[in-house]
Amino acid sequence: MKEFSIVIAGGGSTYTPGIVMMLLDNLDRFPIRTLKLYDNDAERQAVLGEALAITLKEKAPDMEYIYTTDPEEAFTDVDFCFAHIRTGKYKMRELDEKIPLKHGVVGQETCGPGGIAYGMRSIKDMIELIDLMEQYSPNCWMLNYSNPAAIVAEACRVLRPNSRVLNICDMPVGTVRRMSQIIGKTPQDLDVRYFGLNHFGWWTSIKDKEGNEYLPQIRDYVEEHGYLTQVEVDTQHMDPSWQETHKKAKDLLAVDPRFLPNTYLKYYFYPDYVVNHSNPTYTRANEVMDGREKEVFSTAREIIAKGTSSGSEFSIGSHASFIVDLARAIAFNTYERMVMIVENNGAIANFDNDAMVEVPCLIGSDGVEPLNQGKIPDFERALMYQQVTVEKLVVQAYIEGSYQKLWQALTLSKTVPSAKVAKEILDDLIEANREFWPELK
Numbered sequence: 361m362k363e364f365s366i367v368i369a370g371g372g373s374t375y376t377p378g379i380v381m382m383l384l385d386n387l388d389r390f391p392i393r394t395l396k397l398y399d400n401d402a403e404r405q406a407v408l409g410e411a412l413a414i415t416l417k418e419k420a421p422d423m424e425y426i427y428t429t430d431p432e433e434a435f436t437d438v439d440f441c442f443a444h445i446r447t448g449k450y451k452m453r454e455l456d457e458k459i460p461l462k463h464g465v466v467g468q469e470t471c472g473p474g475g476i477a478y479g480m481r482s483i484k485d486m487i488e489l490i491d492l493m494e495q496y497s498p499n500c501w502m503l504n505y506s507n508p509a510a511i512v513a514e515a516c517r518v519l520r521p522n523s524r525v526l527n528i529c530d531m532p533v534g535t536v537r538r539m540s541q542i543i544g545k546t547p548q549d550l551d552v553r554y555f556g557l558n559h560f561g562w563w564t565s566i567k568d569k570e571g572n573e574y575l576p577q578i579r580d581y582v583e584e585h586g587y588l589t590q591v592e593v594d595t596q597h598m599d600p601s602w603q604e605t606h607k608k609a610k611d612l613l614a615v616d617p618r619f620l621p622n623t624y625l626k627y628y629f630y631p632d633y634v635v636n637h638s639n640p641t642y643t644r645a646n647e648v649m650d651g652r653e654k655e656v657f658s659t660a661r662e663i664i665a666k667g668t669s670s671g672s673e674f675s676i677g678s679h680a681s682f683i684v685d686l687a688r689a690i691a692f693n694t695y696e697r698m699v700m701i702v703e704n705n706g707a708i709a710n711f712d713n714d715a716m717v718e719v720p721c722l723i724g725s726d727g728v729e730p731l732n733q734g735k736i737p738d739f740e741r742a743l744m745y746q747q748v749t750v751e752k753l754v755v756q757a758y759i760e761g762s763y764q765k766l767w768q769a770l771t772l773s774k775t776v777p778s779a780k781v782a783k784e785i786l787d788d789l790i791e792a793n794r795e796f797w798p799e800l801k
């Protein structure tokens with residue numbers, strides 16, 4: 361079998377060790393000859409980079425491995441770039457969440473004003489990564505799951521329409537895993553129909569390979585428990601805020617019981633509830649910094665101190681095996697069916713062709729083929745149109761350096777109550793993001 365060369369952009373990410381362990385666990389399906397980590401923060405990456413060097417020497421001594429901050433070294437001779445960068449890191453995520461809350465508005469990483477601020481920061485870095493990839497390895501594919509994926513995907517559509525970039529989110533993967541637990545199956549047993557935008561969608565069918573429909577059975581469960589299941593496979597989802605989010609899905613379902621909702625709709629359907637249940641001085645960013653980030657970096661330091669990974673191994677990010685499924689689909693033309701973020705072009709029949717939507721697709725060596733999801737009802741269509749327009753306005757505001765358009769984007773967000781509040785939040789966000797955003801006029 362062919363062996364592949366991979367660069368992970370955002371090498372210092374809390375997800376990097378889990379993904380590397382997952383790759384090691386999947387070498388029989390997806391052989392790797394070279395693995396590189398790339399980050400623009402040398403100090404942060406070096407901690408994970410060194411610990412992974414020790415781990416890989418023990419577990420895959422033949423695999424070539426480096427970690428680097430040099431773009432040429434990172435992007436030369438690579439087949440795949442797995443991208444999970446966070447422009448501004450957790451310090452800025454914390455502000456994305458806390459600034460809107462100060463104004464009584466949802467403070468969230470990818471939804472509402474927080475997602476808009478993060479989007480404005482991410483576009484430049486993502487485009488730079490794509491350009492580096494194309495400069496040094498023109499045939500390389502980027503599998504991007506850097507957030508805010510909806511805005512990043514729209515920016516790629518507008519600014520780099522012909523680049524080999526596939527945008528994917530793990531939320532549909534994670535939720536289908538929960539659904540499979542509810543009905544006593546595995547995700548591999550199921551094919552779904554789904555429509556929406558990233559972090560803004562609905563499942564319309566969950567079938568097994570014999571064509572049996574499970575949506576009614578899952579709905580009965582979600583009506584009572586949301587997506588809370590007895591089996592927890594990833595530790596961060598034991599955190600109180602994620603438990604609460606999965607439980608809240610029952611109230612999302614109540615709004616339109618025909619379809620099974622993406623949990624992120626909570627921020628749009630129940631913003632008042634979200635604000636009332638948020639602590640403006642301790643948000644999800646704090647929970648992650650005190651939890652996942654500490655845990656991953658302290659494991660890395662332990663491995664370095666001991667000089668061996670034995671006894672303090674990183675855990676396998678088994679949920680991230682969708683990345684291998686996606687890379688294999690491209691590499692071996694498997695026509696894997698996965699929910700992806702793609703340009704609509706008729707996949708949702710009564711929605712704009714040029715909207716970046718989230719739908720099931722077949723993936724082969726030529727890229728992604730979206731599957732037709734038919735027409736969608738007015739309620740969901742109207743919500744999606746409002747939200748996709750927010751995303752488009754953010755990208756336009758970035759390109760044109762337009763204060764007006766960013767104010768419109770914030771005003772249009774369903775999470776923001778008025779143009780006045782939108783302006784107040786915008787002015788605070790501009791102040792906080794001076795280092796990252798283009799100047800707005």
Ligand SMILES: NC(=O)c1ccc[n+]([C@@H]2O[C@H](COP(=O)([O-])OP(=O)(O)OC[C@H]3O[C@@H](n4cnc5c(N)ncnc54)[C@H](O)[C@@H]3O)[C@@H](O)[C@H]2O)c1
Nearest residue numbers: 370372373374375399400401444445446485505507529530
């Ligand atoms: N789409 C999904 O489903 C999904 C799931 C999980 C995480 N994510 C995303 O993955 C990313 C990483 O998350 P995290 O919590 O581990 O964050 P993190 O802050 O731990 O890691 C991000 C890393 O990116 C680096 N970075 C920032 N700008 C860079 C650039 N221009 N070039 C190279 N490296 C750069 C940072 O230095 C940092 O080490 C985030 O964007 C997060 O939202 C997406």
Ligand SMILES: O=P(O)(O)OC[C@H]1O[C@H](O[C@H]2[C@H](O)[C@@H](O)[C@@H](O)O[C@@H]2CO)[C@H](O)[C@@H](O)[C@@H]1O
Nearest residue numbers: 507529530531533534535594596644648679680
């Ligand atoms: O608050 P965080 O940093 O813990 O998570 C934010 C991310 O949440 C989603 O990803 C989940 C995913 O839904 C779940 O199945 C599992 O794989 O863990 C992921 C990380 O917690 C979301 O899709 C991402 O875009 C967010 O970055």
Ligand SMILES: [Mn+2]
Nearest residue numbers: 509529530531
């Ligand atoms: Mn996501």
